[in-house]
Amino acid sequence: MSRLYIVVESLKDWTPYYPSEDVISFEDYLALPINKNDRVRLINLCRSYKYLSKGYYCSLLAEARGHHVIPSVRTLNEIEKRSLYSLILDLDDDTALSALKKLANKPDQELTFRCFFGKTSDPDLEPLGALVFEKLPCPVVEVEIEQKGGWKLSAMRPISHKGFDDQEQTLFANSLDAFSRKVWRKPKERKKYRYDMAVLVNPKEEMPPSDKGALKKLAKVGKQLGVAVDLIEPKDYQRIPEYDMLFIRETTAIDHHTFKFSKKAEAEGLIVMDDSTSIMRCTNKVYLADLLRANRVPTPKTLIVSKGDKQQLLAAAQELGLPMVLKIPDGSFSRGVVKVESPEELEQKAHTLFKQSALLLAQEFMYTDYDWRIGVLNGKPFYACKYFMARNHWQIYKHGEGSTAAGAWATLPTYEVPKVVLNAAVKAAGLIGDGLYGVDVKQKGNRAAVIEVNDNPSIESGVEDKYLGDELYRIILEEFIRRAEKKHNS
CATH class of the missing domain: 3.40.50.20 (Rossmann fold)
Incomplete structure (x- = not known):
């Protein structure tokens, strides 16, 4: 049970x-x-x-x-963006039109209703409520539709059960009771459609995951393999349906156009890296910490601390010892990661970071001269780098006013990587998915500790490709091709 x-x-x-x-x-x-x-x-x-x-x-x-x-x-994430939920809940498709049949004779030009686990207070809206819940399963949502040559979805928002009147409380309770007794099932898979490669880049990004040299090598190898590589920018969102594949080479985030591009590409049937699920799982360190801990992947000792609980913060410092590390959930390139060395500094820096997030990660401080970065694609390691700490600093990147310094690096074949590091990296990546990941691992003797899994790992000319050369790009492109052919033949 x-x-x-x-x-x-x-x-x-x-x-x-x-x-x-x-x-x-x-x-x-x-x-x-x-x-x-x-x-x-x-x-x-x-x-x-x-x-x-x-x-x-x-x-x-x-x-x-x-x-x-x-x-x-x-x-x-889907219900937060109109561009996404309108795509998912298309009122012009056959299923939606069938659900809207009972509204054909309604004189209203606009309708607002609440959907409680698929149930509504208006029987005529019940089929539409069921469709809303099937496509976007959320306990209570408020939906607005309007007549514009047919019913169109104008707004959707999740609603808290607090503040309901007596009638809504009864409907909410009955709907919750009926739902919780049902067998849960996943919503039906949305149709996928189409097969040339778009590479999303942002010329304004200060620290992009791929430099111009790497992008040129990708295009050159793509041409050899019969893949036309086209660089697109954030302004090219509407062009996504022109392509068969999307390779995101801009730093990703959930509340960001990169996630929107990924979702749109998936909905249009493109082969996508980074897929939206990997973006969601990798860009939040709180999720990663719990995921790795639940699956017994070795990591530095890590605790989750909640905003407003000073005793929890002090207890974390006592358990982990000082110095310790505090992290916001969605920082990148060492941003939002601080080392604290005293109770006073802990309280001060935690106060600052809690302005950005309700939860923080408190982590054991584990200094090493370098971090391993293991590139994993479809569950297999294919490149390895050592990223050394920035000069006179405890992180790879040292951010100063108006400049960022980085440590040295060394690239080597995966067979030279200690097995304990390689095994930890592969296991961690496997929990995220089968995409392209860069797994950061610290090593002290026989101990390996996964720091994080990056869904959008750096691939720069003369760095990550130093050992494999063009073969690195060939491996990535051949995986795109394999997936596209599998989809085409299915």
């Missing part, structure tokens, strides 16, 4: 409803022991699902722990 948890931001939020042992607070869920053998279903009813809110983290950590959660992080 599976275990059901209904997570609320505060137990006070559940006051209007019958008490239940299934209802727990977000803090209680955060403290639950992780057992990968448990089958857990989770209904996330936190007050807000905004990026980096407690509701967002609830779904994020549930997925890291292998729990089946509604709403999923994928749904939260």
Whole structure:
């Protein structure tokens, strides 16, 4: 049997409803022991699902722990952007038109309704409510549609169950009860469509993952393999359907156009790296920490600390010792990562970082002269680098006012990498997916500790390709081709 948890931001939020042992607070869920053998279903009813809110983290950590959660992080990201949810819930397709049949005679030019686990207060809207929940499974959403030569989706937003009137409370409770007794199933796969390679770059990016030399080599090898490589920029969003493949060579983030490009490309049937799931999983260090811990991947000792809990912060310092490292969840290139060496510095820097996120990572300080970077593609390691710390600094990158210094590097064949490092990297990458990843690993003697998995690893001319040369680009392109041919022949 599976275990059901209904997570609320505060137990006070559940006051209007019958008490239940299934209802727990977000803090209680955060403290639950992780057992990968448990089958857990989770209904996330936190007050807000905004990026980096407690509701967002609830779904994020549930997925890291292998729990089946509604709403999923994928749904939260989709429902946040009109361009995404309009693409997913297309009211002009046959299924939607069928659901809208009962609205044919309604004189209204605009309709706003709430969908409670697929149920609505208006029987005429029930088929549309069911479709909304199938496509974008979220406990309660408010939907606006309008007549513009046919019904069009004008707005959609998740709604907290707090503040419902008596009628809505009854509908919410009945819908939740009916839903929680059903067999959970994934929404139907959206249709995929099309087969030339678009490479997304941003000329304005200060530290892009690939330099011009690497992009030229990619185009040269692509031509040899029959792949036309075309560089596109953020302004070229509407051109995505022209291509068969999308290779993102700009630093990715969730609340960013790179994620939007990935989602759009997937919806159009392109072969995509980075895929949106990998972006979501890799760009948040809190998710990664829980995922790696739950699957027993070796890492530096890591704790999650919550905003507003000073005692938890001090306890983390006592357990990890000083100096220790604090990280915001979505920093990159050593940004948002600080070392603290005293209780006073800990409190000061934590206060600053908590302005950006409700949760932080507190991590054991593990100094090494260099970090390993293992490139993994489709579960196989294919390049290895040593990135040395910046001069007189404890990180690879040292950010100063108006400039950034980086340490030296060395590239070598994967067979020269210690097995303990290689095994940890491959295992960590496998938890993210089958895409292209750069896994950062620290090594001290026989101990290997995964620092993070990068969904958009650096591939620069004369650095990562120093040992393999053009073969590195050939390996990547041949994987794109393999996937495209598999899709074409399926």
